Amino acid sequence: MPRLAVPETRPRRPGHRSLVAKVPAFQPRQKGFQPMFLRSIAFVLALLSAGGLPATPVTAQSGPLRIEITEGVIEPLPFALPAFVAETPAATQLAADISNLIAADLEGTGLFRRIPAEAHISRVTSFDAPVAYADWKAINAQALITGAVSADANGSVSVKFRLYDVFSGGELGEGLRLGGSATSWRRLAHKVADQVYSRITGEGGYFDSRVVFVSESGPKDNREKRLAVMDYDGANVQYLTDSSSIVLAPRFSPTGDRVLYTSYATGQPEIYLMQVGDVRQQALNTGQGAMTFAPRFGPDGQTVVYSRSVGGNTDIFATRIGGQPVQLTNTPAIETAPSFSPDGSQIVFESDRSGTQQLYIMPASGGEPRRISFGQGRYGTPVWSPRGDLIAFTKQNQGRFHIGVMRTDGSEERLLTGAFLDEGPTWAPNGRVIMFTRESAGAGGQPSLWSVDISGRNLKRVPTPGAASDPAWSPLLP
Amino acid sequence: MAHPVITAVLLIGAVGLTACTNPDRFGSGSDSYGAGGAGAGAGITPGSASDPSSPAYFQAAVGDRILFPVDQSSLTPEARSTLDGQANWLSTNTAYNATIEGHADEQGTREYNLALGARRANAVQEYLMSRGVAGTRLKTVSYGKERPIEICSEEACYAQNRRAVTVLQAGLGS
Numbered sequence: 233m234p235r236l237a238v239p240e241t242r243p244r245r246p247g248h249r250s251l252v253a254k255v256p257a258f259q260p261r262q263k264g265f266q267p268m269f270l271r272s273i274a275f276v277l278a279l280l281s282a283g284g285l286p287a288t289p290v291t292a293q294s295g296p297l298r299i300e301i302t303e304g305v306i307e308p309l310p311f312a313l314p315a316f317v318a319e320t321p322a323a324t325q326l327a328a329d330i331s332n333l334i335a336a337d338l339e340g341t342g343l344f345r346r347i348p349a350e351a352h353i354s355r356v357t358s359f360d361a362p363v364a365y366a367d368w369k370a371i372n373a374q375a376l377i378t379g380a381v382s383a384d385a386n387g388s389v390s391v392k393f394r395l396y397d398v399f400s401g402g403e404l405g406e407g408l409r410l411g412g413s414a415t416s417w418r419r420l421a422h423k424v425a426d427q428v429y430s431r432i433t434g435e436g437g438y439f440d441s442r443v444v445f446v447s448e449s450g451p452k453d454n455r456e457k458r459l460a461v462m463d464y465d466g467a468n469v470q471y472l473t474d475s476s477s478i479v480l481a482p483r484f485s486p487t488g489d490r491v492l493y494t495s496y497a498t499g500q501p502e503i504y505l506m507q508v509g510d511v512r513q514q515a516l517n518t519g520q521g522a523m524t525f526a527p528r529f530g531p532d533g534q535t536v537v538y539s540r541s542v543g544g545n546t547d548i549f550a551t552r553i554g555g556q557p558v559q560l561t562n563t564p565a566i567e568t569a570p571s572f573s574p575d576g577s578q579i580v581f582e583s584d585r586s587g588t589q590q591l592y593i594m595p596a597s598g599g600e601p602r603r604i605s606f607g608q609g610r611y612g613t614p615v616w617s618p619r620g621d622l623i624a625f626t627k628q629n630q631g632r633f634h635i636g637v638m639r640t641d642g643s644e645e646r647l648l649t650g651a652f653l654d655e656g657p658t659w660a661p662n663g664r665v666i667m668f669t670r671e672s673a674g675a676g677g678q679p680s681l682w683s684v685d686i687s688g689r690n691l692k693r694v695p696t697p698g699a700a701s702d703p704a705w706s707p708l709l710p
Numbered sequence: 711m712a713h714p715v716i717t718a719v720l721l722i723g724a725v726g727l728t729a730c731t732n733p734d735r736f737g738s739g740s741d742s743y744g745a746g747g748a749g750a751g752a753g754i755t756p757g758s759a760s761d762p763s764s765p766a767y768f769q770a771a772v773g774d775r776i777l778f779p780v781d782q783s784s785l786t787p788e789a790r791s792t793l794d795g796q797a798n799w800l801s802t803n804t805a806y807n808a809t810i811e812g813h814a815d816e817q818g819t820r821e822y823n824l825a826l827g828a829r830r831a832n833a834v835q836e837y838l839m840s841r842g843v844a845g846t847r848l849k850t851v852s853y854g855k856e857r858p859i860e861i862c863s864e865e866a867c868y869a870q871n872r873r874a875v876t877v878l879q880a881g882l883g884s
Binding site for chain 2: 675
């Protein structure tokens with residue numbers, strides 16, 4: 233009797249396939265990717281070199297742990313993240329919370345899947361204990377994240393972590409220790425998750441970031457709006473204004489410490505600048521009697537580009553904060569929603585000069601624009617990707633709204649969403665995820681915040697305390 | 711090294727509230743007109759809709775709003791007729807100034823709708839000026855899609871929301 237043919241065990245990583253996320257075809261790989269810890273050095277207290285592991289971290293591997301973020305469906309990468317070891321008694325809860333938040337960040341991308349603790353064979357009881365690779369291979373954990381948390385009586389917290397490539401049997405990158413206060417534990421966890429994401433995908437992270445938005449309440453014909461700011465995942469919501477005036481479309485400065493927004497405080501829309509730290513506000517006085525709106529910072533953090541309506545005609549202007557405005561467009565059409573290229577040399581905006589809203593790019597100093605949108609329907613609210621390669625936009629076509637992306641020459645347009653009313657995209661700091669407003673239809677319609685990958689995958693609602701609109705993503709926090 | 715996180719969290723944690731004393735008005739009510747210099751004829755209740763010099767009359771009998779086709783700021787014949795009435799009323803009742811509020815329906819992006827509302831308000835202002843109302847008595851503001859008066863997501867509601875409303879203010883008695 234022939235034996236049942238048992239298929240050969242397939243190599244777990246065929247052809248030593250790397251697990252690193254590959255960007256969609258239209259997105260060139262970022263050259264000279266810089267590990268994130270170089271940018272957040274102030275936060276990092278020490279590279280780990282002590283303990284029972286080799287002082288020289290494993291950095292160069294022939295087949296590094298990588299996720300290829302392709303356009304096709306990808307299988308989330310299974311990882312094990314045993315609860316971080318509490319090295320002091322006071323750290324027990326924190327260690328659990330931090331571990332779970334790191335896992336939530338990673339799983340929230342749709343690129344990773346946490347293997348439940350019940351499936352683990354090994355237990356990690358000491359941060360410096362040798363890794364039993366065979367036990368993690370047996371449960372098909374591609375990545376292993378171990379860590380430890382200690383807390384002292386002064387409220388200082390220290391988090392250490394290491395990332396292992398289970399199947400090549402080595403560490404991916406160096407162990408790191410991050411320090412902060414107990415109240416900042418979420419940021420510590422986000423920073424660890426950013427490290428892990430970054431090392432495995434080769435992309436910058438985005439978890440340690442904030443989102444400023446408009447919090448809405450009340451009926452549709454009498455909405456009350458307040459500026460609010462929260463962590464990227466909806467935690468730590470704080471209100472920046474009350475609801476006595478309509479406020480619209482806040483935008484972060486390139487350093488994340490200031491916000492431009494439009495308010496009806498004087499009875500007509502005007503642009504204000506707020507210091508997020510102490511919520512100090514100042515009018516930019518861009519209007520001089522006319523209404524101004526749709527402000528956005530240039531990459532220098534000092535230039536503001538915006539729209540001004542005079543005699544019913546809306547054009548684009550730019551000004552240094554406190555300086556003299558310069559008019560950049562001059563047509564009878566509506567020109568609005570300007571957004572700088574990351575290098576500050578160009579501005580993408582929308583204009584209905586052709587008869588309907590379309591996207592155009594002009595030099596930052598003004599001058600002849602070139603149209604980049606040519607598909608069916610109307611295109612508005614263009615936003616240049618922080619990586620410079622793509623422009624996100626709102627598209628209206630046949631009664632539906634879409635969030636989409638296209639290259640800066642207008643090619644390779646791709647719609648990521650479609651709904652009754654989607655609008656106002658904003659980019660994650662790494663240029664891979666877009667957040668936007670989705671409003672439901674009808675008398676009870678409410679806006680909410682959603683996010684989606686630029687691949688079109690992983691569409692999900694961003695939690696907010698109530699109705700919310702007009703999100704703007706901060707850069708990675710320092 | 712200090713803990714940068716502490717600083718950042720404290721700064722961001724400081725929540726303040728703005729103090730604003732300018733309640734928005736959206737031209738859908740009949741309140742807050744102040745003491746106009748409206749005269750009262752015999753047999754009619756001053757200030758009521760039966761008083762032709764009252765804001766209530768302006769709203770109800772003259773018509774304080776006009777509607778626009780989708781994505782348009784041009785004036786329909788019906789709108790011109792209403793605006794002719796507004797111009798006559800304003801020419802007679804010089805104690806009042808007006809703010810023209812431009813609105814859009816929800817089928818558009820926020821910024822574009824603000825600009826579209828500005829176009830609509832301006833179209834009304836220009837028409838009233840062409841009919842003899844001094845430009846100094848007229849202001850414009852756009853609310854874009856921020857203040858619908860009808861809240862369904864159907865054309866019946868959208869049609870009412872694509873509007874320009876002429877909101878009276880008691881002037882300086884000039």
